[in-house]
Each structure stands twice: as C-alpha cells, then as structure tokens.
Amino acid sequence: MSEAIAEWARVGRPALERVARTYGSYVTYQEMALLVQNEAGVTTGVPFRHWIGKVLGEIARQERPGEPILTSLVVHADGTIGDGYIIPIRERGEPDPDDLELHAAAERLRCYRHYGADLPLDGGRPVFTKAVATRRASARPTKPRMVCPTCHLQLPASGVCDTCI
Numbered sequence: 001m002s003e004a005i006a007e008w009a010r011v012g013r014p015a016l017e018r019v020a021r022t023y024g025s026y027v028t029y030q031e032m033a034l035l036v037q038n039e040a041g042v043t044t045g046v047p048f049r050h051w052i053g054k055v056l057g058e059i060a061r062q063e064r065p066g067e068p069i070l071t072s073l074v075v076h077a078d079g080t081i082g083d084g085y086i087i088p089i090r091e092r093g094e095p096d097p098d099d100l101e102l103h104a105a106a107e108r109l110r111c112y113r114h115y116g117a118d119l120p121l122d123g124g125r126p127v128f129t130k131a132v133a134t135r136r137a138s139a140r141p142t143k144p145r146m147v148c149p150t151c152h153l154q155l156p157a158s159g160v161c162d163t164c165i
Contacts (some may be wrong), residue, residue: 001044001046001051004040004042004044004051005051005054005055005058006041007042008036008037008040008055009036009055009058009059009062010037010040010043011039011040011138012032012035012036012055012056012058012059012145013059013062013070015032015035015036015039016032016059016071016073016074017070017115018110019073020068020070020073020108020111020114020115020117021112021115021116021117022112023112023118023119023120023124024112024127025073025074025076025119026073026075026129027073027074027110028051028075028076028077029048029049029074029075029076029077029082030048032052032055032056032074033048033055035053036055038087040109053082053084053163056071056074056082056084057084057087057088059071060088060091061086061091067114068107068108068110068111068113068114069085069088069089069104069107069110069111070111071084071085071088072085072103072104072105072107072108072111073106073108073111075129078131079128079129079130079131079132080101080129080131080132081101081104085100085104086100089103092095095138095162096131097143097153097154097155098156101128101132102126102152102153102154103143103153104129105126105127105128106126106151106152106153108126108127109124109125109126109127121150125152126152146159148161148163148164150164151163151164
C-alpha cells in the first residue's frame with residue numbers, strides 16, 4: 001500500500017495542478033481517488049476514505065516554499081474542506097485559522113493564480129464551494145467581521161493582516 005500511495009501522490013500533484021488551471025474548480029475526495037488510480041494505473045478495493053488522506057499528505061509535503069496549498073482543491077462530497085487540511089497549514093508554521101473554509105477558499109484562489117487559470121477581470125476572489133456558500137447564506141446573520149482588503153482573510157483583533165505583513 002505504501003508504494004501505491006507514493007505512486008498516487010506522484011500523479012496526484014500534476015492532476016491538482018490541472019484542476020487549479022480552471023478558476024472556481026475543485027474535486028471531491030472520491031473524484032481525486034478515482035483520478036489518481038486511473039492515472040497511475042494502480043487500483044485498490046480499499047475504500048478511498050482509508051487512504052486518500054495519506055496521498056494528499058504526500059502531495060502537501062511536495063510543495064515548495066511560497067506555493068499555495070494544492071490540497072485546498074479537494075473537498076468532501078458536501079463541499080466542505082476536510083479536517084486533514086489543517087496539517088499542511090501547521091507544517092508551514094502558520095497559526096490555525098479561525099475559519100478553515102475561508103482559509104481554503106483563499107488558498108484555492110492562490111492556486112488559480114499560481115497555476116495560470118483565466119481569472120475574472122477583477123483578479124478573482126476567494127470563493128466557497130457551492131454547497132458551503134449556500135449553507136452560509138442561509139445561516140443566521142452574525143456580527144460582520146473585518147477582512148483584509150488584499151487577501152480577504154479575517155483580520156485579527158489588531159486589525160493588521162498577519163498574511164500580508
């Protein structure tokens with residue numbers, strides 16, 4: 001299985017780079033599992049939920065300094081980012097974000113920009129998956145939070161963006 005995971009990660013990174021070339025795109029964990037198995041020519045009968053996290057972890061470890069987190073492009077079937085998404089954030093030495101979905105949306109935008117997607121004239125903005133956006137739109141209104149005008153991440157209490165310093 002370890003050899004299969006290494007092979008799936010090897011083909012998974014370029015697959016996610018292709019996803020990142022289309023603004024607003026993302027894949028589900030199941031789609032990613034099928035994609036890497038097909039591209040590697042290595043399949044398994046083990047359910048993807050038992051191994052896809054290891055593949056994504058390997059892909060995240062391949063990232064070079066300054067690159068966006070490619071695994072932000074992989075979401076659950078319900079459109080939410082997985083709990084494992086926090087791992088590459090911590091491995092980069094970044095603090096845990098207050099809003100993991102918003103962080104993932106910002107990283108997806110960084111992916112689209114980094115890998116050459118055709119962006120809207122305004123340069124694009126972090127966008128939640130359709131399902132997450134729908135759920136948040138129907139949620140009760142809360143106190144508005146200040147966001148950085150540059151990267152659109154929530155500002156800390158200091159009002160100074162930690163990302164854009």
